[in-house]
Amino acid sequence: MVDVVSPAVVEGFPSVNLAVREFLPSDVDGAWLVLACTGVVDDAVAAACQARQTWCVRADDAALSPAWVPAVARVDDVVVSVTAGRDPRRAVGLRDALALSLETGELPLRRSRPGAGSVALVGGGPGDPDLLTVRGRRLLAGADVVVRDRLAPVLDLPEGVEVVDVGKTPGGPSWRQEDVDALLVREALAGKRVVRLKGGDVHVFARGIEEVGACVDAGVPVEVVPGISSALAGPTYAGVPITARGVTQSFSVVSAHLPPGDPGSTVDWDALARLGGTLVLLMAVGRLPAVCAALVAGGRGSETPVAVVQDATLPTQTTVVTTLARAAQDAAGVRAPAVVVIGEVVGVRR
Numbered sequence: 001m002v003d004v005v006s007p008a009v010v011e012g013f014p015s016v017n018l019a020v021r022e023f024l025p026s027d028v029d030g031a032w033l034v035l036a037c038t039g040v041v042d043d044a045v046a047a048a049c050q051a052r053q054t055w056c057v058r059a060d061d062a063a064l065s066p067a068w069v070p071a072v073a074r075v076d077d078v079v080v081s082v083t084a085g086r087d088p089r090r091a092v093g094l095r096d097a098l099a100l101s102l103e104t105g106e107l108p109l110r111r112s113r114p115g116a117g118s119v120a121l122v123g124g125g126p127g128d129p130d131l132l133t134v135r136g137r138r139l140l141a142g143a144d145v146v147v148r149d150r151l152a153p154v155l156d157l158p159e160g161v162e163v164v165d166v167g168k169t170p171g172g173p174s175w176r177q178e179d180v181d182a183l184l185v186r187e188a189l190a191g192k193r194v195v196r197l198k199g200g201d202v203h204v205f206a207r208g209i210e211e212v213g214a215c216v217d218a219g220v221p222v223e224v225v226p227g228i229s230s231a232l233a234g235p236t237y238a239g240v241p242i243t244a245r246g247v248t249q250s251f252s253v254v255s256a257h258l259p260p261g262d263p264g265s266t267v268d269w270d271a272l273a274r275l276g277g278t279l280v281l282l283m284a285v286g287r288l289p290a291v292c293a294a295l296v297a298g299g300r301g302s303e304t305p306v307a308v309v310q311d312a313t314l315p316t317q318t319t320v321v322t323t324l325a326r327a328a329q330d331a332a333g334v335r336a337p338a339v340v341v342i343g344e345v346v347g348v349r350r
């Protein structure tokens with residue numbers, strides 16, 4: 001309820017409870033907080049409030065004001081109120097800076113008292129920590145437990161955060177997916193804020209939906225934060241536009257973890273060869289000779305340019321530029337992780 005008392009109003013003044021007359025001390029009866037911003041009768045308003053022991057904020061003179069309104073920021077469940085030497089603009093500037101630091105995860109947001117547990121699946125991007133989203137950073141700043149993949153970015157985490165590495169090392173020991181799902185649910189049900197930090201995007205060949213499903217089935221609140229996939233960042237960091245006007249109007253992202261001809265593979269390599277456009281392959285190291293041969297057999301030109309980007313976005317990034325005919329030989333030394341880009345866009349690389 002807002003009551004306005006004023007001797008005059010401009011045309012078009014919004015229709016609030018409006019009394020067009022001089023101020024009367026009884027106008028503040030029953031109020032809990034009064035904002036005196038008339039510039040004319042603030043002394044009288046303040047005196048009327050004082051007599052009734054009602055809080056009054058004077059806009060005209062901070063020194064005379066019995067109360068101040070702080071500048072307030074709310075970020076998640078945190079409220080920050082700032083007063084700054086009775087200087088409202090200074091308080092607003094500080095409030096905005098604090099809100100930004102909270103939103104970007106620069107300030108410690110971790111709870112020290114137990115609360116409701118939750119899981120956030122965060123796409124960590126392809127490796128360079130700068131490519132993590134702001135939302136991801138904020139969730140990490142409040143996390144009690146971080147469950148990370150091998151290819152997730154390596155980050156400085158706040159002190160005291162428990163880190164569980166569930167990375168699947170190629171050829172080495174690895175966590176079973178069911179055990180990762182169970183870990184997320186168990187920690188959240190114990191009241192912890194869990195961040196499941198994954199490499200690239202949460203849903204690009206990453207079994208994210210299984211983890212979401214486990215949380216939903218267990219009644220655990222779950223949030224998903226997309227990340228920059230290596231399928232997009234790899235070409236970009238190698239100077240290759242994934243599409244380019246006049247060059248290609250489509251791109252396909254394909255997992256090559258099973259080679260062409262493998263009974264378990266559901267990828268139609270012949271169709272991909274005919275489709276044209278840009279082809280981005282993930283998990284292709286070791287299968288590249290077979291994939292290139294299948295594409296050429298399916299009708300894609302053997303001189304189609306190919307770029308193989310190893311360790312994309314990391315200081316160790318290297319790129320091999322070759323063709324479908326020569327890729328097996330030229331990229332023989334490439335190690336995982338690598339993204340393979342096939343198509344005419346590689347030819348307009350800058």
Ligand SMILES: C[S@@+](CC[C@H](N)C(=O)[O-])C[C@H]1O[C@@H](n2cnc3c(N)ncnc32)[C@H](O)[C@@H]1O
Pocket residue numbers: 126127151199200201202203204205206228229230231234281282283284309310311312313314336337338339
């Ligand atoms: C299991 S998939 C996960 C993909 C991930 N969810 C994404 O969106 O980037 C792993 C594959 O992603 C690719 N990959 C991930 N990070 C990479 C990087 N920094 N450089 C090159 N390839 C990368 C490699 O092809 C690797 O074999």
